[in-house]
Amino acid sequence: MTLMTYREAVRRAIRKAMQADERVFLMGEDVGRYGGCYAVSQGLLEEFGPERIRDTPLSESAFTGAGIGAALGGIRPIVELMTCNFSLLSLDQIMNNAATIRHMSGGQFTVPVVIRMATGGGRQLAAQHSHSLEGWYAHIPGIRVLAPATVEDAAGMLGPALEDPDPVLIFENALLYNDTDDVEDLVEVDIDHGAIRREGADISLITYGGSLGKTLSAADALAAQGISAEVLDLRVLRPLDEAAILATVAKTRRCVIIDEGWRSGSLAAEIMARIIEGAFWTLDAPLSRVCSEEVPVPYARHLEEAALPSTDKIVIAALAVLGR
Amino acid sequence: MSDPAIKVRLTRKHCRTLLHQMLRVRRFEEKCAELYTQEKIRGFLHLYIGEEAVATGVMQALGPEDAVVATYREHGHALLKGVSAEAIMAEMYGKQEGCSRGRGGSMHLFDAETRFYGGNAIVAGGLPIAVGLALADKLSGRKRVTACFFGEGAAAEGEFHESLNLAALWRLPVLFVCENNLYAMGTALDLSESETDIAAKAACYRMGAKTVDGMDVVAVEVAARRAVASLHETGAPQFLECRTYRFRAHSMYDPQLYRAKEEVEQWKERGPIRRFQEWALASGELHPEDVQEIEEEVAREVAEAVAFAEAGTFEPAEHLLQHVGAERRT
Ligand SMILES: Cc1ncc(C[n+]2csc(CCOP(=O)(O)OP(=O)(O)O)c2C)c(N)n1
Ligand SMILES: [Mg+2]
Numbered sequence: 001m002t003l004m005t006y007r008e009a010v011r012r013a014i015r016k017a018m019q020a021d022e023r024v025f026l027m028g029e030d031v032g033r034y035g036g037c038y039a040v041s042q043g044l045l046e047e048f049g050p051e052r053i054r055d056t057p058l059s060e061s062a063f064t065g066a067g068i069g070a071a072l073g074g075i076r077p078i079v080e081l082m083t084c085n086f087s088l089l090s091l092d093q094i095m096n097n098a099a100t101i102r103h104m105s106g107g108q109f110t111v112p113v114v115i116r117m118a119t120g121g122g123r124q125l126a127a128q129h130s131h132s133l134e135g136w137y138a139h140i141p142g143i144r145v146l147a148p149a150t151v152e153d154a155a156g157m158l159g160p161a162l163e164d165p166d167p168v169l170i171f172e173n174a175l176l177y178n179d180t181d182d183v184e185d186l187v188e189v190d191i192d193h194g195a196i197r198r199e200g201a202d203i204s205l206i207t208y209g210g211s212l213g214k215t216l217s218a219a220d221a222l223a224a225q226g227i228s229a230e231v232l233d234l235r236v237l238r239p240l241d242e243a244a245i246l247a248t249v250a251k252t253r254r255c256v257i258i259d260e261g262w263r264s265g266s267l268a269a270e271i272m273a274r275i276i277e278g279a280f281w282t283l284d285a286p287l288s289r290v291c292s293e294e295v296p297v298p299y300a301r302h303l304e305e306a307a308l309p310s311t312d313k314i315v316i317a318a319l320a321v322l323g324r
Numbered sequence: 325m326s327d328p329a330i331k332v333r334l335t336r337k338h339c340r341t342l343l344h345q346m347l348r349v350r351r352f353e354e355k356c357a358e359l360y361t362q363e364k365i366r367g368f369l370h371l372y373i374g375e376e377a378v379a380t381g382v383m384q385a386l387g388p389e390d391a392v393v394a395t396y397r398e399h400g401h402a403l404l405k406g407v408s409a410e411a412i413m414a415e416m417y418g419k420q421e422g423c424s425r426g427r428g429g430s431m432h433l434f435d436a437e438t439r440f441y442g443g444n445a446i447v448a449g450g451l452p453i454a455v456g457l458a459l460a461d462k463l464s465g466r467k468r469v470t471a472c473f474f475g476e477g478a479a480a481e482g483e484f485h486e487s488l489n490l491a492a493l494w495r496l497p498v499l500f501v502c503e504n505n506l507y508a509m510g511t512a513l514d515l516s517e518s519e520t521d522i523a524a525k526a527a528c529y530r531m532g533a534k535t536v537d538g539m540d541v542v543a544v545e546v547a548a549r550r551a552v553a554s555l556h557e558t559g560a561p562q563f564l565e566c567r568t569y570r571f572r573a574h575s576m577y578d579p580q581l582y583r584a585k586e587e588v589e590q591w592k593e594r595g596p597i598r599r600f601q602e603w604a605l606a607s608g609e610l611h612p613e614d615v616q617e618i619e620e621e622v623a624r625e626v627a628e629a630v631a632f633a634e635a636g637t638f639e640p641a642e643h644l645l646q647h648v649g650a651e652r653r654t
Contacts, residue, residue: 033582034510057480057516058447058508086446089481124367124418126429128445295648299367299429300418306641 002185006148007177009155010040010116014078016186017162018048021076024162027054027063028080037082038118038177064090064115068098068167071113076162081117084133084171090115098167099142110165114158120173120210120260121308127296130304132260134171134209135267138237143167145238146191147209151181153235156189164191171237173210173260191236194244200230203318204248206271207258208234211309215258218314229318237267245271246278253284256317258309263291288317330550332384332542339609342541344618345383346376346597349400351622352409355630356399356416356430360576364633365416367429368445370397374571377596378503379404381544382471382564385499385552390469391439391457393450396431397503398443401473406438409629419636426639427647447508448481450474451500455487458496462559469555471499476565477508479522485529491561492529498561499551500526503538505570510582526563538566539596571595 004012017024025048026041032055035042045053056063060081067079081087087094098111121130138145144164148154154172161168168191197212198219207215212233219229232248234241249255255275259268268289275287290309297307332338353373359365372379375397383404386392394401402412407423415422416430423435431445441457444450454472461468478484479502491498502522506513513520526533532554536547544566551562569591573580580588592598604610 030509030511032510033512033515035579035581037509055511055515057511058477059480059482061482089446124429126367126427126432126445128432128449129368293644295645296427298427298644299415299424299432300426300638301366302638302641303418303427303644306644 001182003180003182004151004155005177006151006154006172006179007038007040009151009183010158010172011042011044013155013158014041014044015047017078017158018052021162023075024078025052025054025075026078026080027056027067029056029058029082031055031080036080038174040177041080060086060089061093065093065097067113067115068093068111071111072101072109077113078158078162079113079115081115083129083174084117084119085129085131087117087133094137094143094167094169095140099140102166103142111167112162112165114161114168114170116170116172118174119171120175121292121297121304122175122210124299124301124304126299130297132292134237135259135261137169138267138270140238143169143238144191144236146170147235147237148172149176149209149212149233149235151179152183152187153189155183156187157191159188160191171209175210192241194232194234194236194241196230196248197233198229198231200228200252202228202252203254203256203322204230204232204252205256205258205314205318206232206234206245206248208237209260211258211260214309214311215314217311218318221311221315222318227318227322240271240274242274242278245274249275249279250282253282254321255287256314256321257287257289258314259289259291260309261291262294263289264294266291285321285323288321290314290317328550330546330553332545332549334542334609336609339604340614340618342380342545343597343601343604343610343615344622345380345404346541346600347618347622348403348409348625349376349380350597351626352403352629353399355626357576359416359630365430366418367431368396368575369430370575371572372397372400374591374595375503375505375538375568376400377541377544377600378501378538378566378568379473381541382499382501382548384545385548386469386471388438390471391441392471392473393441393454393457394443394473395450395475396443396445397475398433398473399430402433402435402440402443405440407433407435407440409625410632411435413629413633414636417633417636418638419633420639421632421636425647448474448478448483451478451483451487454498455491455496458491458498459494462494462496467556469497469499469552471501473501473503475508476502476504476506476513476522477511477516478502479525480516488526488529488531488561488563492531495558495560497555497559499548499555500561500563502563502565503568504565505568507570507574507583509574512582523563523565526565531561531563533563533565535565535567538568539594539599541596541600
């Protein structure tokens with residue numbers, strides 16, 4: 001076991017993958033000389049050289065497309081998009097190429113590319129730098145979408161993601177990079193299932209990524225009021241672990257979904273729909289959700305806080321579902 | 325087609341203006357850096373320190389009717405376009421008296437009155453907007469200029485090329501100003517571009533394109549005046565690449581692993597303010613008392629801006645959902 005930050009966990013995972021397979025390389029804006037915009041890749045340039053830790057120009061569409069092409073060509077690129085905010089410039093490549101080529105080629109070609117990006121708000125970076133777009137990406141058939149919420153998942157998801165023959169998008173909530181935890185050195189985790197992060201009996205709180213911490217705090221606060229909340233961390237946003245969702249709801253019969261995306265058309269909406277389809281008769285109360293308010297994320301701290309999910313909002317929503 | 329006859333008359337008054345404007349930006353931003361460490365300002369804070377001659381020179385060629393589109397490194401552009409230091413500072417404090425009501429912060433300063441169309445925090449995101457503003461002017465028969473500032477990093481983005489092409493193809497009155505400070509965050513220009521001559525790229529789109537020493541405020545002013553004159557005459561876009569340098573970190577925290585300290589020091593020796601001030605004093609255009617007066621005036625302006633921001637108020641959180649659309653349908 002080693003104590004490490006989420007940032008170090010991702011760095012170790014990249015290093016491990018690059019040591020194990022020389023086809024693996026990292027490319028993106030400022031991953032090399034600058035050390036990565038969140039310092040994830042610091043030191044890797046010295047270790048692996050500029051061919052494999054490849055700085056790119058500001059050309060998100062072009063280098064994401066190049067990553068897709070390189071994957072088609074038999075190597076294993078890890079593309080780093082600084083943040084999901086800029087991934088919008090690569091959306092065409094991700095949606096129209098990465099996600100479709102296997103299908104369009106009748107299964108002849110696969111695109112084993114891994115695309116990592118930071119996501120989320122909460123740092124007073126205002127409307128263009130605070131998006132949570134993982135729910136959007138989870139809409140697209142043909143890709144896998146991961147949201148590591150723990151240091152262990154940050155360390156362990158990249159390996160299996162690189163082994164996946166299809167495109168994998170990894171969303172790293174930027175607020176998590178400094179989180180620390182003890183992790184097995186060679187940890188590998190599965191990238192198919194959600195994980196119960198806290199067992200409970202009275203209500204299920206379903207969440208992922210940057211909202212996990214707030215949700216666990218909310219569960220603590222609820223416990224102080226004698227309420228036992230179960231917390232399901234989805235981990236994998238596409239394909240959704242529907243069985244885990246239905247299982248926790250079947251157990252507690254009540255549910256709040258916490259999702260930093262905007263409410264309308266959110267991943268939370270999809271989860272609610274699945275529960276309605278698959279567990280309607282087991283419910284004891286209407287479902288509820290805590291999402292971001294429908295406003296571009298504002299700069300001022302108090303307004304930003306009002307816009308994003310918070311521990312308080314989760315507690316209030318849970319109490320309402322419990323009729324308290 | 326810029327008119328080489330255009331010169332700048334360096335009267336004492338004009339020298340004062342140039343120094344004053346550059347110092348306003350410098351001292352304002354030095355204050356911002358201080359306030360950032362005190363956590364009065366949050367989020368990202370990208371300082372323009374070292375590059376002041378570019379916006380100062382270009383702004384001399386623009387009038388109040390002209391529009392400006394800028395990047396996240398835009399405090400100076402906003403100040404120089406006429407947005408008050410108070411409104412800018414209040415914005416960075418997140419106060420509702422700020423020029424964007426506290427919703428934008430450092431990277432998203434906006435001001436309709438002075439036609440300041442923002443700080444844009446998506447690299448190259450402002451170029452298409454500038455093209456559109458100019459298109460609107462052209463279609464409405466208005467003779468105004470839209471000046472669009474961006475870093476050399478933007479030249480790698482598709483939007484740069486698409487926007488230059490459109491502006492040239494449709495003959496739109498955009499003054500493209502590339503602030504080439506040699507780095508896009510930590511990526512040096514020659515590690516990012518096969519052709520590092522940005523003006524040459526612009527020329528490919530068949531627009532007038534010049535390169536100018538962006539550390540020389542007078543040279544920038546002359547080049548900008550010529551470009552704007554030609555723009556007015558032909559209606560077609562112009563491109564100005566200003567070679568400059570950022571003295572500080574990309575944003576507030578950046579260990580600057582990608583460049584040598586000596587390189588920064590060398591550029592500082594050519595600093596735009598130092599250089600112009602030394603020249604103006606040596607040539608007798610300005611006296612030490614002038615400089616002192618200017619410094620005092622600037623210090624007053626900055627102090628007032630801070631006081632204004634401190635006294636400002638936070639918008640009630642119940643207003644959160646305002647300013648999302650004209651009418652809220654729930
Ligand atoms: C589309 C996009 N990609 C990446 C970023 C992250 N980023 C912010 S500033 C910057 C460097 C831009 O350099 P340049 O255009 O030269 O402007 P400078 O900061 O030097 O003024 C980068 C990569 C961004 N804001 N937008
Ligand atoms: Mg630059």
